[in-house]
Amino acid sequence: MTIYDISKQAGVSIATVSRVLNGSENVKPKTRKKVLDIIEQCGYTPNVFARGLGLNSMKTVGILCADSSDIYLAKAVYHIERNLKTAGYHSILNCTGYDLAHKKEGLSLLLNQRVDSIIMVGSNFISENEKDNQYIRDAAKQVPVMLLNGDLDCENVFCTMCDDYKSMKEVTGRLLSQKIHDILFLYHSRTYSSMKKLAGYQAAYVSMDLPLSKDLTCFFNGSHEDIDGVCDYLCNLHDKGLRFRAVVAADDMLAVGAVKYARKMNLRIPQDIKIVGYNNSILSVCSEPKLTTVDNHLELLCSQLVKTCICTLGGTSQPAKTIFSGEIILRESANL
């Protein structure tokens, strides 16, 4: 029996059950009695209650991350661990890879470790296929689940994200305003965050009543470190006759690949081709010329996420979603 079953039987929210278990004052006496009665009827105190009551808690949070060797995700894991430690919590890290079966397995390993909460780092944990998100909903019946850059409507799931849609729409809109209508959108994963970026790119065209060419939405099917591969991919598109005067990329690595492509084709940046990255990572400064990019304030996101996590564990109500805005960082690769 889980906290979820109790909430169902009592006809109250999980948050309310959690508040009862934490001895919070913010519960009506009648509701409290109903919840406690149901718990008593169970006749025993499963782990999840012990945890809720602050008994037996290992003060440990499980961090799930597809690939912590990715520059962006590595930074996220780092900031989350640091914030958790400050709050007195240990971090168990599980790197799952991008395969659904391994994500489920990683999650289940962490739950078996009796963690107090699960933090999923990166939007790749949320699938467009709703069925593939069931494992997250199941986990949320046991412990609060925090999503970084992911969005899932579900009780006991808390989302902290950057508005990638808005940032990408803004970047694309500024290029369109400069009469550059052949903008290539470059991405390399179909994560929640990538899809939001794509939607923002498309929305900019639509809002300015400009035609969208499907050919300019380009998916690079390679590793997240393969700069040379991105360059070859764009050269190949060029050879096939595709022309574009700007590239907006879903991350800085892809944008650096576009820079390499421009150099190979003897295109001047930004005069002949404008290139915009995403994440404001070290790659954007390493690049020559330096990349105009979007800073999605990762450190702030992580600190907010941990705050939400700790407050939830403490039994205070938290907003289901917290959304920050990104910031366009202007450098040499595009004057927006």
Next chain:
Amino acid sequence: MTIYDISKQAGVSIATVSRVLNGSENVKPKTRKKVLDIIEQCGYTPNVFARGLGLNSMKTVGILCADSSDIYLAKAVYHIERNLKTAGYHSILNCTGYDLAHKKEGLSLLLNQRVDSIIMVGSNFISENEKDNQYIRDAAKQVPVMLLNGDLDCENVFCTMCDDYKSMKEVTGRLLSQKIHDILFLYHSRTYSSMKKLAGYQAAYVSMDLPLSKDLTCFFNGSHEDIDGVCDYLCNLHDKGLRFRAVVAADDMLAVGAVKYARKMNLRIPQDIKIVGYNNSILSVCSEPKLTTVDNHLELLCSQLVKTCICTLGGTSQPAKTIFSGEIILRESANL
């Protein structure tokens, strides 16, 4: 009472005590009896024994890392976690920062979590000041300690490393052979690994009977992401009259900073200035021109380290030190 005390009283090695506790066949009956007698005299079974006996083990390893947002260290943590998981172990991550007090605190938090072993990622855990390594020696009395890119002579401490001395001596030697005698050595930390690189740089000069200039050993006192800061630092040295026709850097970030410096000074790479990085990270490919660098086979190091860890926990004797050779990767920034 720790496993260390038992080994001292019995006059045998910690490895032997561990083998006895693990029920290994590889112990003389007489020795086994002596060890078991001492344990019996203690009258109780402390955690460390329970762990050794495979009882009560959480199958958890603690990973200490100064800064997992550093590209190189992030990759190390990733590979170590993946290898541990394959072996059935969980990873508790603790990012300590570079301050000794925080390192000690992080280590002690992990030990309180009753981890089976401690893995220290990165050479920054080993200090030149022997007194500052005592906390590692103390930890090794409780659990096996694995060092990645660190060297410490101590029972129950196992080191897996790349021979940075040899690689840096080779790189410097090849430049000297090209009659380039004004090579700047650029580093930004005084870790064990940095010191080995510096020693290799110096050894190349000495072995070719060439004079070393102290002015060419340059310490950049800034963050591990501050490419612009490195560029400014080198420009400043140039303004003060320092001249050099090559830069060998302790990591790729520093080398990219040198590339930016060369561009600012209108120096052609590699004709006017040769630049060599270290680590073969994504930065070396992102750079324009791409960096000649040293690959220290991090993935191999991590897999070996975890193998040593698991075998040690299983009670089989392991070499105290495992040393791999690096590999020079030739790209555009220096023809060696």
